[in-house]
Amino acid sequence: MLTLESMPNRPCHWLMGEGPKNDILISSRVRLARNLLAFPFMSKASEPQREEIQTTLRSRLEKLKEAPGHLYVEMSDTHDIDRQMLMERHLISRQLAAPDGSKGVFITEGEDISVMVNEEDHLRIQAIAPGLQIQECWQKAGMVDDELEAGLDFAFSDKLGYLTACPTNLGTGLRVSVMVHLPALQLTGKIDQIKQAAKDMRLAIRGLYGEGTEALGDFYQISNQTTLGRSEQEIIREFNDQVVPRILQAESAARELLVEENPLLIDDRIGRALGVLSHARLLTAEEALYHLSYLRLGVTLGRISGLELSNINNLFLLAQTAHLQKLRGGELDEATRKAVRAEFIRQKLSRGNL
Amino acid sequence: MLTLESMPNRPCHWLMGEGPKNDILISSRVRLARNLLAFPFMSKASEPQREEIQTTLRSRLEKLKEAPGHLYVEMSDTHDIDRQMLMERHLISRQLAAPDGSKGVFITEGEDISVMVNEEDHLRIQAIAPGLQIQECWQKAGMVDDELEAGLDFAFSDKLGYLTACPTNLGTGLRVSVMVHLPALQLTGKIDQIKQAAKDMRLAIRGLYGEGTEALGDFYQISNQTTLGRSEQEIIREFNDQVVPRILQAESAARELLVEENPLLIDDRIGRALGVLSHARLLTAEEALYHLSYLRLGVTLGRISGLELSNINNLFLLAQTAHLQKLRGGELDEATRKAVRAEFIRQKLSRGNL
Numbered sequence: 001m002l003t004l005e006s007m008p009n010r011p012c013h014w015l016m017g018e019g020p021k022n023d024i025l026i027s028s029r030v031r032l033a034r035n036l037l038a039f040p041f042m043s044k045a046s047e048p049q050r051e052e053i054q055t056t057l058r059s060r061l062e063k064l065k066e067a068p069g070h071l072y073v074e075m076s077d078t079h080d081i082d083r084q085m086l087m088e089r090h091l092i093s094r095q096l097a098a099p100d101g102s103k104g105v106f107i108t109e110g111e112d113i114s115v116m117v118n119e120e121d122h123l124r125i126q127a128i129a130p131g132l133q134i135q136e137c138w139q140k141a142g143m144v145d146d147e148l149e150a151g152l153d154f155a156f157s158d159k160l161g162y163l164t165a166c167p168t169n170l171g172t173g174l175r176v177s178v179m180v181h182l183p184a185l186q187l188t189g190k191i192d193q194i195k196q197a198a199k200d201m202r203l204a205i206r207g208l209y210g211e212g213t214e215a216l217g218d219f220y221q222i223s224n225q226t227t228l229g230r231s232e233q234e235i236i237r238e239f240n241d242q243v244v245p246r247i248l249q250a251e252s253a254a255r256e257l258l259v260e261e262n263p264l265l266i267d268d269r270i271g272r273a274l275g276v277l278s279h280a281r282l283l284t285a286e287e288a289l290y291h292l293s294y295l296r297l298g299v300t301l302g303r304i305s306g307l308e309l310s311n312i313n314n315l316f317l318l319a320q321t322a323h324l325q326k327l328r329g330g331e332l333d334e335a336t337r338k339a340v341r342a343e344f345i346r347q348k349l350s351r352g353n354l
Numbered sequence: 355m356l357t358l359e360s361m362p363n364r365p366c367h368w369l370m371g372e373g374p375k376n377d378i379l380i381s382s383r384v385r386l387a388r389n390l391l392a393f394p395f396m397s398k399a400s401e402p403q404r405e406e407i408q409t410t411l412r413s414r415l416e417k418l419k420e421a422p423g424h425l426y427v428e429m430s431d432t433h434d435i436d437r438q439m440l441m442e443r444h445l446i447s448r449q450l451a452a453p454d455g456s457k458g459v460f461i462t463e464g465e466d467i468s469v470m471v472n473e474e475d476h477l478r479i480q481a482i483a484p485g486l487q488i489q490e491c492w493q494k495a496g497m498v499d500d501e502l503e504a505g506l507d508f509a510f511s512d513k514l515g516y517l518t519a520c521p522t523n524l525g526t527g528l529r530v531s532v533m534v535h536l537p538a539l540q541l542t543g544k545i546d547q548i549k550q551a552a553k554d555m556r557l558a559i560r561g562l563y564g565e566g567t568e569a570l571g572d573f574y575q576i577s578n579q580t581t582l583g584r585s586e587q588e589i590i591r592e593f594n595d596q597v598v599p600r601i602l603q604a605e606s607a608a609r610e611l612l613v614e615e616n617p618l619l620i621d622d623r624i625g626r627a628l629g630v631l632s633h634a635r636l637l638t639a640e641e642a643l644y645h646l647s648y649l650r651l652g653v654t655l656g657r658i659s660g661l662e663l664s665n666i667n668n669l670f671l672l673a674q675t676a677h678l679q680k681l682r683g684g685e686l687d688e689a690t691r692k693a694v695r696a697e698f699i700r701q702k703l704s705r706g707n708l
Contacts, residue, residue, distance in 0.1 A: 264635050264636055264693055265635075265636070267635045268634055268636040268696070271633035271635050272630055272633055272634050274629075275626075275628075275629030275630050275631075275632060275633030275634065276626055276629050276630060277629075279626055279628050279629030280622055280625055280626050280629065281618050281621045281622035281625050282622040339618050
């Protein structure tokens with residue numbers, strides 16, 4: 001059974017699992033936005049109504065066939081560090097983590113499905129998987145959606161489709177996204193071209209933890225922006241068949257070019273990453289991510305040995321502030337976090353005999 | 355016999371030798387400025403006169419009892435890289451290295467004495483030694499001065515003392531200096547106090563290679579500024595008994611304080627230095643110096659083992675642009691130098707089994 005206490009020690013499904021193309025594509029995610037017909041949208045709902053929404057939805061969610069072993073977290077009862085841990089695992093959004101009013105999240109035992117209650121919409125159904133598995137995520141999210149819809153009335157217009165708090169979600173309520181690792185596009189200075197191309201294709205491009213975290217460790221979340229006037233299958237097919245291959249191809253080409261034309265530059269970054277991570281005594285999360293990004297590149301390009309990709313991916317998570325504190329059993333001030341983070345990473349890397 | 359070709363492979367006397375207090379005080383240096391009575395000062399001397407000065411002085415210098423095994427380098431015949439190498443070894447000044455007119459340097463086989471001809475003055479006699487050896491340097495420079503004066507008439511006024519091109523050297527023509535390593539004063543933010551105190555004591559404080567190289571690897575050259583109206587013994591006694599102990603005491607206290615109050619900060623810098631130097635594939639001279647400085651601190655504080663201070667001191671020299679090129683047997687462009695420097699340092703550190 002999944003609990004907040006066991007969570008930091010468990011492998012993070014989408015980050016550490018194996019998946020197609022995960023040398024570049026870390027994870028796939030599909031999200032559906034839904035609202036209950038019987039209640040006003042969140043911006044108009046009173047606190048008692050919000051509580052009623054949560055009670056209703058929680059009881060439905062806990063009867064899902066995916067529910068055995070699940071965890072339901074009511075945000076108001078939950079410590080800051082736990083809320084941040086859920087964010088670091090991409091199980092909830094920054095908005096859900098904010099401590100205001102009745103809201104919660106349902107998480108399956110495998111952490112492959114999470115359903116946020118009373119975020120921007122009443123329901124945000126999310127399926128996440130390692131590597132390129134957009135269709136698989138779509139199936140999982142769709143199944144939860146179908147199960148819930150069998151017993152609930154969702155706000156729906158024959159003309160517009162699913163009604164949502166924000167017009168960008170209107171229609172299918174679908175958002176498809178991938179998290180990609182683009183260090184070679186960054187190093188070769190081509191990342192801005194990719195960002196522009198993404199804009200031209202009406203895609204949103206964000207950093208590891210959403211807006212304002214661009215380029216943190218060269219990780220980017222790329223997602224569709226409009227859901228109105230197109231079918232779910234169209235959106236998913238375009239994303240899967242057009243968008244993703246272009247990004248993967250661009251990063252692959254940049255990696256090949258780098259290896260061919262400037263191997264010293266890559267090996268320098270990879271070497272420094274290994275040198276700093278295995279010797280520093282104080283590390284911020286940002287610096288850890290920066291260097292882990294190059295370590296990841298080194299492993300996927302076969303330029304360092306003795307390290308597993310899943311171990312590095314795990315370090316990405318464990319270097320984060322909340323995970324670190326959970327593992328150490330309590331709140332730590334910033335200076336102590338830097339020291340603990342560095343010690344932690346150093347130990348993990350030395351176990352790999354580097 | 356000392357030659358320009360054998361030089362880069364030879365240990366650098368002042369940098370690698372053992373000397374008192376050389377955990378902080380790298381080297382001591384005494385310099386005497388002298389001019390020949392029979393010739394105008396450098397600013398007024400014609401090129402034929404400069405040639406005559408050099409011919410006269412070279413023949414005297416080569417008869418010194420310190421001359422056996424010596425090297426005399428005429429600057430006009432000498433390659434850029436060799437001139438820069440002499441500068442990196444502190445055997446000549448930047449001014450002497452500039453390619454204009456007749457000038458040269460006499461260097462003893464042990465590199466402990468060098469005499470520049472036609473620098474700012476006709477003669478600049480310099481003795482240099484590792485650690486705190488100001489008196490020893492003064493004796494050596496004085497002996498050369500006496501030997502030369504036995505057969506040459508120096509410009510001298512009974513009232514003013516030795517006459518020199520720049521009034522700051524008037525009187526004794528003496529400059530005493532030490533090169534100190536002050537990383538703890540830098541880390542604790544107290545270096546500016548020391549700089550101000552030096553100013554108040556009418557001392558000049560400069561970087562590793564003179565003006566404009568302040569704080570390069572936390573190395574500083576500290577020297578007396580005025581020589582008029584005081585005897586040589588007074589100047590040396592004050593410098594040796596007052597100035598140097600104060601600086602050593604301040605850096606020692608800062609090191610103790612750091613170890614006591616913030617050992618993680620030191621170990622972080624030392625660890626990163628070791629990590630970067632033993633893993634980077636591209637290094638500028640500046641970055642190499644920066645990290646070598648912390649490696650040196652780590653060894654002197656006993657916080658890293660398996661490394662000798664003399665080896666690190668040697669790396670300081672070999673990381674420099676001209677030494678690097680001499681060792682690789684020719685001119686290298688900047689990008690290649692970065693790669694060669696990194697490779698070189700990595701090899702040397704891995705031989706130390708780190």
